[in-house]
Amino acid sequence: MAYNSKRKRDNVVDDEILKLAENEIIRALDLEEYEIKDKIINDLLENGRQSLSKYEEDLLPDIYEAAINENDGKLMKSLKKYFEQQWKIKYGSSNQWFISFLEEYKDAVNYDSVLKRTAEYGHKYFKDCPILSIVLQLLFEGIDDKFFDETNAFNDSWCAITNNGLKSVENFSDNKKRSVLFQALREYYRSKLFELLEKSQVKDRDNLYELALDNVAEYGWLQGLQAVQKRIIPKLFKVLLENIPVSSDTSGMQGKFDFIEYLICLSL
Incomplete structure (x- = not known):
């Protein structure tokens, strides 16, 4: 009270x-x-x-x-x-x-x-997660007005990071910055993942939701869910995979990763 x-x-x-x-x-x-x-x-x-x-x-x-x-x-x-x-x-x-x-x-x-x-x-430019957008803009000095105004670079990096999690910046060696980005990614995935798990009728037993959240934030949707696959009934896991809300903009994915590498270099 x-x-x-x-x-x-x-x-x-x-x-x-x-x-x-x-x-x-x-x-x-x-x-x-x-x-x-x-x-x-x-x-x-x-x-x-x-x-x-x-x-x-x-x-x-x-x-x-x-x-x-x-x-x-x-x-x-x-x-x-x-x-x-x-x-x-x-x-x-x-x-x-x-x-x-x-x-x-x-x-x-x-x-x-x-x-x-x-x-x-x-x-x-906040997309659907202001915290993640602000963190990205502050962590990577290379994200300046030019990237927003003249190219699709921010959208590209957003797609790569939100589809593939923290592993998409695996060469980002600053542990403190990685920790902040990990927390921001958890906020991005939290509501989407929990809603997906609930709709797929996956029960939150033994802190499964939080464990799944950590893995998805670290490895992205597919690999992150695969990390907890043994904790989920097979037919429900199949439903999960069929409904992963991955960005439909997957063209030029290598270019997206290249851009992230470029941002990392600018931040070193």
Whole structure:
């Protein structure tokens, strides 16, 4: 009971922190008294500053010009502050390792770049797992704006890593970074894997789900599930394999692995 009360208080505090950060965005655009305020803010928090171009007619000209053009102006500063708080509160509240990772990387060369990219484009590059996306962008300095804007490199690396797990970066020798990436991959696979196991009627006996999660995060879908095959009834295991949610974009897989090797070299 006491734990639930504390959790509720923490949630209230977290909501207040995000609300304060949101209010800074509102003030940066001088939107306090305008009915369209909520629509603009919701768009900014989902799609970043680039979405502001849709609202040029709804803002004072000088405020719009400053907001859309100044990379170190009030709007970008307030957006970066909001997203940084969101990372810690929304994604880190149940993942202390992620908060520690963010604190460790706060002074890294590319930390501000990743924040700026998020402020500019919102959740565009978060895919279906913000934690994994943020970790990849911070761990690999080679993932810069050019790779997002001019090539399909990030999509390629995402497919390779989420299909094949940590083994896809087996030449990444930094154990601390590998540990962080492993944790992020566990978060990526967790809901997908548990849903797959439940739908396949595989029972969670003797911590099977967590064991499967560790193996899938380490070796990817196929090899990871094969590692726990003896713990699963054969006909149910067959159902599992038939429903693995592997990315359909498997063309040029070697190129994807080559790109990951390139990123690793840049990070050494």
